[in-house]
Amino acid sequence: MPTLIPTLTLTSTDATSDTLNFSVIDTLTTTAPNVNLSQIVVDTTGANNIIVAANDNKQTWVYIKHTGTTDGSTVTTAHCDIEITGDVAVGTLKPGEFCWFPFCGNGSSKGVQLQAVGSSVQMEYAYWTKA
Amino acid sequence: MATTTASITLSSQDILSNAISISSSSTLYHDNTTATGLTQFKSGRVNVYVTGGSFDLIPALASEEASSTNSYVYICNKDTTATNYVTISIYNEVIGKLYAGDWMFIPWEQNDPVGDNGSDNDIEVEAFVGGPQTIEWMVFTESTATILDASGD
Numbered sequence: 001m002p003t004l005i006p007t008l009t010l011t012s013t014d015a016t017s018d019t020l021n022f023s024v025i026d027t028l029t030t031t032a033p034n035v036n037l038s039q040i041v042v043d044t045t046g047a048n049n050i051i052v053a054a055n056d057n058k059q060t061w062v063y064i065k066h067t068g069t070t071d072g073s074t075v076t077t078a079h080c081d082i083e084i085t086g087d088v089a090v091g092t093l094k095p096g097e098f099c100w101f102p103f104c105g106n107g108s109s110k111g112v113q114l115q116a117v118g119s120s121v122q123m124e125y126a127y128w129t130k131a
Numbered sequence: 132m133a134t135t136t137a138s139i140t141l142s143s144q145d146i147l148s149n150a151i152s153i154s155s156s157s158t159l160y161h162d163n164t165t166a167t168g169l170t171q172f173k174s175g176r177v178n179v180y181v182t183g184g185s186f187d188l189i190p191a192l193a194s195e196e197a198s199s200t201n202s203y204v205y206i207c208n209k210d211t212t213a214t215n216y217v218t219i220s221i222y223n224e225v226i227g228k229l230y231a232g233d234w235m236f237i238p239w240e241q242n243d244p245v246g247d248n249g250s251d252n253d254i255e256v257e258a259f260v261g262g263p264q265t266i267e268w269m270v271f272t273e274s275t276a277t278i279l280d281a282s283g284d
Contacts, residue, residue: 002143004143005140007139008138010138011136011138016172030146036151037153059228060227088221091239098137098236100141101219101236102226102229104228106225126153128146
């Protein structure tokens with residue numbers, strides 16, 4: 001089975017008295033379907049921008065990044081909400097930010113969608129399914 | 132003001148015909164600005180037992196529920212039995228399962244993930260198998276209020 005290795009590093013020299021230099025690594029065994037790194041222009045209607053199709057209990061890992069542009073070149077400050085289909089927000093990504101989280105439909109046929117706030121933004125995303 | 136940076140790398144030698152390596156780095160900013168200075172930070176490590184119910188891992192604070200402050204959350208399941216997992220929820224909406232060794236990093240707005248400015252935006256954890264499972268977490272926030280629950284006595 002293909003393996004994906006996600007690594008997170010958090011650093012700061014002044015967030016705490018002791019320097020923060022923290023890393024965590026995981027090893028994930030994946031299977032189809034996977035969607036490797038993709039770009040999408042997200043509009044302000046979440047239902048138009050479903051990046052993980054609704055499912056009942058399929059465990060996936062989702063990566064999403066705000067490119068900071070509307071089209072790859074035009075800079076924007078617009079945010080983008082990350083939502084479970086049905087408009088339940090997980091959080092908001094601002095220009096340049098990324099997130100990584102596990103997702104499962106939890107038996108209720110839910111997916112993941114993106115919804116720009118105010119004006120369209122270009123987002124990157126990918127997801128991989130747990131084997 | 133404190134500057135905190137988050138970086139992620141996603142790599143694989145065998146998901147595609149060619150190896151992949153996706154990297155991104157982001158400074159953690161205040162809401163709607165590029166101002167640094169997430170001056171408050173909390174972290175913890177808890178054992179989560181199977182009880183048939185969920186627990187508030189990172190409660191939304193009353194002082195934050197009507198504001199637009201920005202936070203970032205890291206959660207990791209430190210368990211070592213591959214089939215063990217916990218669910219992570221926001222506002223009783225299950226986001227996904229963190230299996231042993233898995234981690235997540237998300238932006239989190241305590242005020243409005245469900246659009247109601249309610250008091251129900253806690254990040255919750257529930258164990259279903261095995262256990263107890265050890266969960267580590269961190270939260271970085273720009274809040275200018277005390278990020279503790281008010282004492283009731």
